[in-house]
Amino acid sequence: MRITVIGTGYLGATHAACLAEIGFEVLGIDTDAAKVAALNAGVLPFHEPDLPGLLRKHTESGRLRFSTSMEEAANFADVHFLAVGTPQSGHAGRADMSQIDGAFRSLLGQISHDALIIGKSTVPVGTARRLASMARKLGPTGAEIQVAWNPEFLREGYAVQDTLRPDRLVFGTDQPGPLGVLRSVYAQAIAAGTPVVETDFETAELVKVAANAFLATKISFINAFSEITETAGGDISTLADAIGMDARIGRRFLNAGLGFGGGCLPKDIRALQARTQELGLDLTMDFLSAVDQVNLRRRDKVVELVEQTLGGSDISAKVAVLGASFKPESDDVRDSPALDVAARLDGLGYEVCVYDPIAQESARRRCPQLEYPDTMEEAVAGAEMVLLLTEWQQFRTLQPADLDSLVSGRRILDGRNVLDAATWLDAGWQLMQLGRKTEPVTELATSATAANGVLA
Numbered sequence: 001m002r003i004t005v006i007g008t009g010y011l012g013a014t015h016a017a018c019l020a021e022i023g024f025e026v027l028g029i030d031t032d033a034a035k036v037a038a039l040n041a042g043v044l045p046f047h048e049p050d051l052p053g054l055l056r057k058h059t060e061s062g063r064l065r066f067s068t069s070m071e072e073a074a075n076f077a078d079v080h081f082l083a084v085g086t087p088q089s090g091h092a093g094r095a096d097m098s099q100i101d102g103a104f105r106s107l108l109g110q111i112s113h114d115a116l117i118i119g120k121s122t123v124p125v126g127t128a129r130r131l132a133s134m135a136r137k138l139g140p141t142g143a144e145i146q147v148a149w150n151p152e153f154l155r156e157g158y159a160v161q162d163t164l165r166p167d168r169l170v171f172g173t174d175q176p177g178p179l180g181v182l183r184s185v186y187a188q189a190i191a192a193g194t195p196v197v198e199t200d201f202e203t204a205e206l207v208k209v210a211a212n213a214f215l216a217t218k219i220s221f222i223n224a225f226s227e228i229t230e231t232a233g234g235d236i237s238t239l240a241d242a243i244g245m246d247a248r249i250g251r252r253f254l255n256a257g258l259g260f261g262g263g264c265l266p267k268d269i270r271a272l273q274a275r276t277q278e279l280g281l282d283l284t285m286d287f288l289s290a291v292d293q294v295n296l297r298r299r300d301k302v303v304e305l306v307e308q309t310l311g312g313s314d315i316s317a318k319v320a321v322l323g324a325s326f327k328p329e330s331d332d333v334r335d336s337p338a339l340d341v342a343a344r345l346d347g348l349g350y351e352v353c354v355y356d357p358i359a360q361e362s363a364r365r366r367c368p369q370l371e372y373p374d375t376m377e378e379a380v381a382g383a384e385m386v387l388l389l390t391e392w393q394q395f396r397t398l399q400p401a402d403l404d405s406l407v408s409g410r411r412i413l414d415g416r417n418v419l420d421a422a423t424w425l426d427a428g429w430q431l432m433q434l435g436r437k438t439e440p441v442t443e444l445a446t447s448a449t450a451a452n453g454v455l456a
């Protein structure tokens with residue numbers, strides 16, 4: 001079977017390469033000519049473990065290629081996946097549907113025979129039915145254009161394994177025809193035991209946003225408890241471990257810290273609220289604005305801790321920020337909590353040096369005003385305070401001795417609760433962790449006086 005994937009960003013490039021790996025002939029389509037040229041050359045324009053190998057393998061084998069031509073897409077295949085972006089628009093958090101509508105109309109305008117268009121992007125409920133109706137009105141005469149919705153649940157950093165071995169597959173249709181095609185596209189995963197949910201358009205669209213809203217709520221739930229333990233005392237990680245031992249709750253996605261970011265969870269909870277309000281259900285998803293606010297307050301908290309620790313004495317102090325991507329194993333800096341904090345500290349007048357093992361270039365493009373030295377050692381050299389904001393493995397395993405002789409002030413804020421408190425305190429460091437009662441030292445201490453500075 002020949003398949004096109006329209007939109008070759010994080011989702012589409014992964015989906016296209018994985019379909020080629022399964023054995024299909026695949027054409028990826030994107031309006032971004034530079035991206036298409038890079039992908040055709042076997043070069044992935046972003047970081048994703050395991051994907052470069054698949055891309056090279058299948059661009060070389062000829063099973064995978066890329067183009068900017070929608071006409072070529074329409075002639076190449078009868079099955080088209082739609083994987084364009086649905087970013088947040090400027091209107092009350094609503095999803096910007098211009099990429100979906102643009103790609104769909106442009107494809108419809110080129111198709112001359114029966115075809116199936118399968119949406120993968122995350123969309124507001126009602127989109128698939130609207131597109132199906134548009135296909136009936138604007139599609140070619142004498143040909144049937146069917147629509148299905150097959151939302152994607154992959155995580156960046158694990159995109160290939162999540163695509164080839166998903167937890168579940170969801171097929172949303174308004175007629176049985178497309179189900180056979182979907183079952184054959186995913187025959188390998190289904191044979192390996194992946195459960196399939198076959199349902200209507202609306203349920204398929206809502207499963208996706210419900211999953212992301214639930215995950216975001218879980219993170220903000222534990223982070224709201226961080227606000228309590230920071231004030232009343234208590235240890236947030238122990239609390240998460242203890243409630244997570246209840247199988248009904250589960251420990252995953254209860255890691256307290258700087259909170260969630262990225263190109264999906266934040267915009268998806270806002271788009272869901274906006275869509276629910278459009279449906280006249282003003283209060284139904286109201287709790288998600290609390291989820292959003294708790295999440296954003298974590299960033300305020302880190303900025304406040306830096307200001308309380310350094311601000312009074314020397315607003316131009318150097319602060320080293322370790323981590324720029326929104327999470328480890330990704331170079332994605334869309335709505336990155338780490339980069340947001342770094343930019344805000346820079347705006348306050350601190351000298352901010354950011355080091356990320358992979359996201360240095362994407363961070364520089366997004367926030368060119370910050371400094372991005374080539375090594376972690378250069379970033380921390382002379383720093384009055386070190387902030388660990390994205391928990392890359394290289395930072396999780398940091399030891400005080402790695403930094404002792406480089407920094408000007410032995411102060412570290414662990415924004416992801418990954419450092420062993422005793423190790424750092426015993427080594428004479430001031431350590432602050434989110435979700436633990438911390439009394440920041442208000443004056444700029446020297447490394448010698450820092451030893452007794454903090455309660456953790």
Ligand SMILES: NC(=O)C1=CN([C@@H]2O[C@H](COP(=O)(O)OP(=O)(O)OC[C@H]3O[C@@H](n4cnc5c(N)ncnc54)[C@H](O)[C@@H]3O)[C@@H](O)[C@H]2O)C=CC1
Pocket residue numbers: 006007008009010011012029030031032035083084085086099102103104106120121122123152153154155156263264
């Ligand atoms: N990034 C992720 O991990 C996941 C993303 N999603 C959803 O998938 C969708 C895509 O997300 P990303 O890949 O992250 O976005 P992205 O922004 O990285 O990629 C979108 C791509 O579509 C292209 N495009 C825009 N208009 C086009 C058109 N008319 N024709 C052809 N190409 C066009 C853009 O140039 C861009 O390369 C979103 O709805 C997102 O919520 C779902 C699951 C995981």
Ligand SMILES: O=C(O)[C@H]1O[C@H](OP(=O)(O)OP(=O)(O)OC[C@H]2O[C@@H](n3ccc(=O)[nH]c3=O)[C@H](O)[C@@H]2O)[C@H](O)[C@@H](O)[C@@H]1O
Pocket residue numbers: 122152153154155156157212215219252253254255256257258259260261262263264265326327
């Ligand atoms: O719709 C999407 O695009 C995807 O969004 C998320 O995937 P992703 O954004 O790649 O990253 P996650 O691993 O979910 O992490 C999201 C954010 O939450 C934060 N997080 C995660 C877990 C946790 O316990 N605590 C926490 O703060 C991470 O640091 C990160 O900033 C979902 O996990 C995917 O299932 C979904 O397909």
